[in-house]
Amino acid sequence: MECRQIHPLMHEALSGTLVDEQRAVLDRHLTHCRACQTDYTVLRAVVQAVADAPPLQPSPAFTIKVLDRLPAPVLVFGRVPVRVLWAIVGVLGSLTGTVAWVYRTAIIRGFQGVPEMTAGTKAMAAPFQFVVNTLRASLEGLRYRFPVLPEPQRLEPIVSVLIAVGVAFVILKMIDGFQTAEFESAPDESYS
Amino acid sequence: MDLSDEELVELSQQGSRSAFATLVERHKTAVFSMACRIIGKREDAEEAAQDAFIRAYRALDQFRRDSKFSTWLYRIAMNVCLTKAKQTRFDATSIEASMEEDEESVPLQLPDRGESPDRLVERNEFRERVHALIASLSPKYSAVLMLYHIQDCSYEEISEILNLPIGTVKAHLFRAREALKRRALEALEPQELQ
Known part of the structure; x- marks a missing residue:
């Protein structure tokens, strides 16, 4: 067998996947081919050197650096995963927007001075009425400037949902702001 | 725990x-x-x-x-x-080209110097040279070489890690060893083989 054909057998031998027949062919060739014998020895030496390569250690601050670069806090208040909170906020935001839209007429009428409303209730509703009036005025202004926009009444549900989502976002940001770093200096040994 | x-x-x-x-x-x-x-x-x-x-x-x-x-x-x-x-790796292109040459060339035939280089692996400088040379290989070859010989991964695991067919993994390993052997020998002084 030619030396070129023997080469793959050397690699099979190094991988430990050589069958007996092939082993016999390789051994027979190596006994009379000095060049392949030397080649095989060097190949083995190289593979052994690779296998002996010592593990390389990263800098001592490696783990800290990784943790410092991790994205946003995973837990809110130390126990609620952020994605769960986002889901809750999303559902609540949508519900709020939907309810505000469904009952918008009643809400607005309520703030327009229904006789049976007490003075205290009116006082509490005043800020909301102010917001609604401001919103309507803004929408009218927008429509005046951009006549292609639909009537304010048609924009109200969209605005309601946007407000609900905005409020949810602000609340979430506030919660994030109170989040404390769970891992500040070094990894604890509780899991190792 | x-x-x-x-x-x-x-x-x-x-x-x-x-x-x-x-x-x-x-x-x-x-x-x-x-x-x-x-x-x-x-x-x-x-x-x-x-x-x-x-x-x-x-x-x-x-x-x-x-x-x-x-x-x-x-x-x-x-x-x-x-x-x-x-x-x-600024020299990646030249490394790839060099690898292609390696693949096409005939198997290395060492000159008969009378003594076997069996003790090569025992020499620290040889081992260190080989370790340094791993990074000079084409990245895909270095990767296969390390996963197989250092991390003790199986062909199947390497295939999964690198998203390559097992046949390609074996071919990469063959070429990586050959290229590394060739470079290690090129870097050796002639007297080191004696």
Whole structure:
């Protein structure tokens, strides 16, 4: 067998996947081919050197650096995963927007001075009425400037949902702001 | 109590950074060693290894328990390292060209110098030279070589990590060893073989 054909057998031998027949062919060739014998020895030496390569250690601050670069806090208040909170906020935001839209007429009428409303209730509703009036005025202004926009009444549900989502976002940001770093200096040994 | 990787992953998925820190501590040496051997530069390797862990953290939800965590992590690390190696190794093109030459050339025939180089592997300078040369190979060859001989991964695991057919993995390993042997011998002084 030619030396070129023997080469793959050397690699099979190094991988430990050589069958007996092939082993016999390789051994027979190596006994009379000095060049392949030397080649095989060097190949083995190289593979052994690779296998002996010592593990390389990263800098001592490696783990800290990784943790410092991790994205946003995973837990809110130390126990609620952020994605769960986002889901809750999303559902609540949508519900709020939907309810505000469904009952918008009643809400607005309520703030327009229904006789049976007490003075205290009116006082509490005043800020909301102010917001609604401001919103309507803004929408009218927008429509005046951009006549292609639909009537304010048609924009109200969209605005309601946007407000609900905005409020949810602000609340979430506030919660994030109170989040404390769970891992500040070094990894604890509780899991190792 | 020692928790398994999978248990730590589960805790990390629930948001525990301490659990993830333990995973980093456990695998940082392997990931950094691979990065170093593929990329060559220590600073770049450290950055790539950090990137690998951060990507793994972001993708924890996608970890399926049909393979070992280490296999999954190495796959991410390899993707990061191979991309980084392409960016940072200015001589990558020449290395590839050199590899092609290696593949087409005839098997190396050493001159008969009368003595076997059996003791080569015992020589520290030879081993160190080989270790240094791993990073000079084409990144894909360095990767296969390390996964097989240093991380003791099977062909199947390497195939999964590098997303290559097993036949290609074997071919890469063959070429990597041959190229490394050739370069190691080229770097040796003639008297070192005697």
